[in-house]
Amino acid sequence: MAALVVDREAHAREIARFLRKIVRRPDTDPADPSAMTCAIWTRAIADDGYGRFSITRDGREYTVKPHRYAAALYLGVPVLAGQVIEHVVCDNPVCVHVDPDPLVGHLWPSTQSENLRRMYAKRRGTRWWVRRWSGLGRVERAERSRQLAAAVRNGWDDAAVRAVLLQIDPAQTTLF
Structure with missing residues (x-):
């Protein structure tokens, strides 16, 4: 498949x-972009920590992220095919929060060099939800993604989400 096209x-x-496979925080205020939380993919998650969806x-049949x-x-x-869709805000591999307004959505088309530049810059972030998913090993990232999906599978639970995200050590070694 040369390009993924989704026709409504x-x-x-x-x-x-x-x-049906996505869970969003129910009280998110679309008028407040800073309050937007991830929309979590809750089903199949591969060993790289990213979700899988069959179309x-x-x-x-194809499997896409x-x-x-x-x-x-x-x-x-x-x-x-090969185009980068960057987790610009959250670095959360199971986040599917997209909005045409780049100040609201967490994902945006990008390039590999921009993705790497932002990844490096985010390592200095202080917001609690900016954690180093990318700095985790492959197995650990997959496990955290699965834990996060499981935490919200039956509905959004702030405490469960926070517990999973805070397991990601903000002091871990960076890639750069």
Whole structure:
């Protein structure tokens, strides 16, 4: 598949299935971008810590990362094979919070060099939710992603989300 395209009419059933696998904090105020929390993918999570979602295009089944699917859906643009969809705000591999307003959404099309530049800069962040998902080992990142998905699978629970996110040590060694 050269590009991931999500057509709201042609893929309506697929979109409904996708949305059933996401949990959002119920009291998030869209008028306050600073209060926006991640929208968490709660189903299949691979060993790299990123979610997986199955779709069918032209009679063939494909597995895509949910954050890429969310970008194609909510931004209304094709996501090209190999294109970076960066977790600009949260670095949370199971976050699928996309909004056409880049000040509200957590994900945005990017380049690998921009992704690496921001990743380096975020390591100096002080906000509690900016944790070093990228600095975790592959196995640990996958486990944390699965813990976070499990924490909200039956509905948003602030204490459970915070408990999982605070397990990620802010003092761990950085990649750079």
